[in-house]
Amino acid sequence: MRLLNRGSDSFDDDAGELLNGLQQRRSELIGEIVDVHLGIGLLTGMEAERLAQKQGADPRVPILRAHAEASLARVDALSVERDIATVRTPSPPAGGAVVHGRLTDVAQHAAGRITVVLVGDKQQPVAEPVESDEAGYYAFVLKPETVTAIGGTKLTIMLRDGTTQVVPAAAAAKPFTIAAGATAQQDVALSTAELEKLRLRAPIVDRPVPAQPQTLEEPPVPEKPPVAARAPVDKPSVSAPPATSDQPPVAETPPVGEASAPAAPDKPATAAPAAKAAPPAKRAPEKPPAPKERSRGGKPGRTGAAKRGGGRKKR
Numbered sequence: 001m002r003l004l005n006r007g008s009d010s011f012d013d014d015a016g017e018l019l020n021g022l023q024q025r026r027s028e029l030i031g032e033i034v035d036v037h038l039g040i041g042l043l044t045g046m047e048a049e050r051l052a053q054k055q056g057a058d059p060r061v062p063i064l065r066a067h068a069e070a071s072l073a074r075v076d077a078l079s080v081e082r083d084i085a086t087v088r089t090p091s092p093p094a095g096g097a098v099v100h101g102r103l104t105d106v107a108q109h110a111a112g113r114i115t116v117v118l119v120g121d122k123q124q125p126v127a128e129p130v131e132s133d134e135a136g137y138y139a140f141v142l143k144p145e146t147v148t149a150i151g152g153t154k155l156t157i158m159l160r161d162g163t164t165q166v167v168p169a170a171a172a173a174k175p176f177t178i179a180a181g182a183t184a185q186q187d188v189a190l191s192t193a194e195l196e197k198l199r200l201r202a203p204i205v206d207r208p209v210p211a212q213p214q215t216l217e218e219p220p221v222p223e224k225p226p227v228a229a230r231a232p233v234d235k236p237s238v239s240a241p242p243a244t245s246d247q248p249p250v251a252e253t254p255p256v257g258e259a260s261a262p263a264a265p266d267k268p269a270t271a272a273p274a275a276k277a278a279p280p281a282k283r284a285p286e287k288p289p290a291p292k293e294r295s296r297g298g299k300p301g302r303t304g305a306a307k308r309g310g311g312r313k314k315r
Helices: 011-055 060-085 144-150 192-197 302-311
Strands: 097-104 115-119 137-142 156-161 164-166 183-185
Touching (some): 011 060, 115 137, 137 144
Antiparallel strands (some): 097 137, 156 164
């Protein structure tokens, strides 16, 4: 802040510097008070939750919650005051005019940065567009020739975001005129739909949550630790005693003229451990060979004669 202090010659400049300094200091003090109330609200709310969990129906819990909500409401109101304290209204030039104001939502919170256009009754621009700041404040400083060209035309505020242009309903309902040396304040409160259209607020989509049947959840059954598997114990196998017969096996009688041989079993016997070896099978006594056939009368038959006369030659 710089004061010239030259008496009446510098009075206007010095008064403006003092006012700007006071507004800056006011904005800083409001910011500090916002921080204090924010801390009080958070601590009070945490204490209320602690008492509710520990004591249950404690009479202090609703009182602390009410104080926490009141502190947060003060923070909300002081935040708006802090935004207003940052506003620096320019002075109109000689023969000119100033059109200024704030763009907010319905709760008086700053709308944000957006392009502001001053338009006439046919929505034609009458001045160069300006940008609003973080506090939503905008200001048109009109030159004398611009004021003269406007004359008595009805003016309004139009907002633009890229190719999207919106004339707020609140601004369209209050057209105004401007004159040389005048300062017109035009605060505009935007609706939720206008804020979303200008992308100053994110749209909120309500998605219905399908109702799910409530089921009683059973408590989880604790799992038992796995039991170590035991090694299998080899048990000695008990062999069945071989079947014994009172009568010994009888061997088959071999055919006449051939040597008798033990008959081969149909299936191989399954080897099984036996306590005692079975006695060997007894062979049947061999029969003597049958006598050779003789012819009647004691003479050799044809077969014998043929054998004996086989070596004679025919005459």
